[in-house]
Amino acid sequence: MLASADSRASGYSLFTSGTAQALQADSADGGFDGEQLERADRNALRRVPGLSTELEDVTEVEYRQLRLENVILIGVYTQGTITDAENSMRELAALAETAGATVLDGLMQRRAKPDPSTYFGKGKVQELAAVVQAMGADTVIADTELAPSQRRALEDAVKVKVIDRTAVILDIFSQHAKSREGKAQVELAQLQYLMPRLRGWGDSMSRQAGGQVGGTGAGMGSRGPGETKIELDRRRIHTRMAKLRKQMVEMKPAREAKRANRKRNAVPSVAIVGYTNAGKSSLLNRITNAGVLVENSLFATLDATVRKSTTADGRLYTLTDTVGFVRNLPHQLVEAFRSTLEEVADSDVIVHVVDGSHPDPASQLATVRDVIGEVGAREIPEIVVFNKSDLIGDDERLLLRGLEPSAIFVSARSGEGIDEVLTRIAELIPSPQVELDLLIPYERGDLISALHQHGRILSTSYAETGTEVTAMVNPDIEPQFAEFRVVRAVTA
Ligand SMILES: Nc1nc2c(ncn2[C@@H]2O[C@H](COP(=O)(O)OP(=O)(O)OP(=O)(O)O)[C@@H](O)[C@H]2O)c(=O)[nH]1
Numbered sequence: 058m059l060a061s062a063d064s065r066a067s068g069y070s071l072f073t074s075g076t077a078q079a080l081q082a083d084s085a086d087g088g089f090d091g092e093q094l095e096r097a098d099r100n101a102l103r104r105v106p107g108l109s110t111e112l113e114d115v116t117e118v119e120y121r122q123l124r125l126e127n128v129i130l131i132g133v134y135t136q137g138t139i140t141d142a143e144n145s146m147r148e149l150a151a152l153a154e155t156a157g158a159t160v161l162d163g164l165m166q167r168r169a170k171p172d173p174s175t176y177f178g179k180g181k182v183q184e185l186a187a188v189v190q191a192m193g194a195d196t197v198i199a200d201t202e203l204a205p206s207q208r209r210a211l212e213d214a215v216k217v218k219v220i221d222r223t224a225v226i227l228d229i230f231s232q233h234a235k236s237r238e239g240k241a242q243v244e245l246a247q248l249q250y251l252m253p254r255l256r257g258w259g260d261s262m263s264r265q266a267g268g269q270v271g272g273t274g275a276g277m278g279s280r281g282p283g284e285t286k287i288e289l290d291r292r293r294i295h296t297r298m299a300k301l302r303k304q305m306v307e308m309k310p311a312r313e314a315k316r317a318n319r320k321r322n323a324v325p326s327v328a329i330v331g332y333t334n335a336g337k338s339s340l341l342n343r344i345t346n347a348g349v350l351v352e353n354s355l356f357a358t359l360d361a362t363v364r365k366s367t368t369a370d371g372r373l374y375t376l377t378d379t380v381g382f383v384r385n386l387p388h389q390l391v392e393a394f395r396s397t398l399e400e401v402a403d404s405d406v407i408v409h410v411v412d413g414s415h416p417d418p419a420s421q422l423a424t425v426r427d428v429i430g431e432v433g434a435r436e437i438p439e440i441v442v443f444n445k446s447d448l449i450g451d452d453e454r455l456l457l458r459g460l461e462p463s464a465i466f467v468s469a470r471s472g473e474g475i476d477e478v479l480t481r482i483a484e485l486i487p488s489p490q491v492e493l494d495l496l497i498p499y500e501r502g503d504l505i506s507a508l509h510q511h512g513r514i515l516s517t518s519y520a521e522t523g524t525e526v527t528a529m530v531n532p533d534i535e536p537q538f539a540e541f542r543v544v545r546a547v548t549a
């Protein structure tokens with residue numbers, strides 16, 4: 058898959074298209090990880106190639122229609138091993154394909170740091186331009202966020218559109234966001250990203266009116282028509298951003314009410330978190346038949362899904378599927394994650410899903426733990442789960458064990474380990490703390506069901522006037538039963 062040692066010795070290395078496909082090879086084999094919904098829907102939203110990138114439409118976030126077709130990836134690796142750098146590039150390849158592109162090639166350069174003006178060194182930029190031309194690529198994607206000036210200089214040199222990892226992630230999010238709030242958040246993030254880059258995509262070729270192509274000769278002070286237009290776009294973007302912010306403020310109360318409601322009912326909550334594509338939705342489907350979309354692409358899930366489940370002894374709890382994490386998540390998107398992260402910070406137990414078959418599970422684990430720490434959720438009990446165990450051999454298992462001795466090996470596909478996860482969840486979710494002795498009239502069957510769901514029934518017997526029940530309940534639902542109590546409650 059990787060090019061020969063020669064090319065590596067010459068300062069860069071190549072890997073070609075098949076990589077990302079190889080990464081994603083298992084989706085076609087008919088593997089079934091739950092009800093697979095919406096795939097057709099999602100595919101219908103695929104980008105239409107060849108849409109104009111004129112700035113006219115900028116207020117509708119022009120680069121939502123980025124024409125990503127045949128792309129070449131570039132990356133500078135500064136420290137770490139070549140393997141780390143390649144993993145990062147493979148992930149970029151998977152991201153690009155998720156966004157709808159075909160990856161033609163990947164070029165990496167070893168440098169102490171990226172060139173401040175052109176990212177790659179000058180000589181390598183020329184080589185890149187030649188590769189772009191030879192392969193007929195229409196876009197170059199850099200593995201790290203480019204400064205606006207770097208992007209411009211690179212575009213001028215390679216003569217095709219240049220974007221970065223952040224733009225690709227934003228693009229995927231905009232394709233996948235479904236809820237009104239999610240869409241608004243992503244559009245806002247896109248506009249924030251776009252503002253300092255307002256030269257417009259691809260204008261090194263044709264954009265600015267007045268023939269200022271390339272711009273080297275036209276001095277900074279000469280305000281051509283193109284620049285006037287950009288001023289106008291800036292103002293429109295500002296207006297649009299203000300409107301989106303206002304919308305989001307208006308949507309917040311609804312979300313908070315929902316959360317407060319869940320808190321009030323004090324149903325214990327379990328959040329499923331993990332790196333993107335680890336199998337979080339598959340696990341939720343396996344546990345609850347939730348029917349959440351499962352797809353071998355990155356960021357299949359963008360809206361948190363909440364499902365109910367019960368422990369073996371009948372206690373109700375909620376399970377929340379969350380947005381996956383990825384390294385170098387654009388900071389503009391942290392806001393978009395906030396509602397998900399709030400759910401994580403509020404939960405009673407975290408199930409941390411790691412793709413055990415991934416080449417570098419340790420760094421996935423670390424990335425996700427960082428985020429868990431950032432949202433103040435470090436103290437929440439965590440169950441680490443190595444998923445896709447159907448793909449993990451004995452040697453790898455040993456390594457993973459070393460990494461995380463108390464982790465559970467699970468396969469959402471085969472069902473291995475699921476029972477163990479459920480048992481661990483049942484142990485960790487808070488148990489009802491108040492013991493009540495009750496006499497409940499026969500016509501109040503609803504109270505008995507409430508006890509089943511929100512408490513734990515220790516014993517029942519049938520008396521003349523009703524059911525005698527001893528049960529453990531949460532303090533907050535205790536008042537509901539006040540009139541049926543026969544003995545003083547004992548706090549455990
Ligand atoms: N072999 C194998 N594949 C699995 C297993 N669990 C999930 N997958 C596959 O992994 C891919 C990702 O699964 P999802 O459940 O969508 O992963 P996710 O963590 O929800 O991903 P995002 O929502 O994109 O962050 C899909 O192609 C699944 O079919 C498993 O136990 N074994």
Ligand SMILES: [Mg+2]
Pocket residue numbers: 337338339350351357358378
């Ligand atoms: Mg998912």
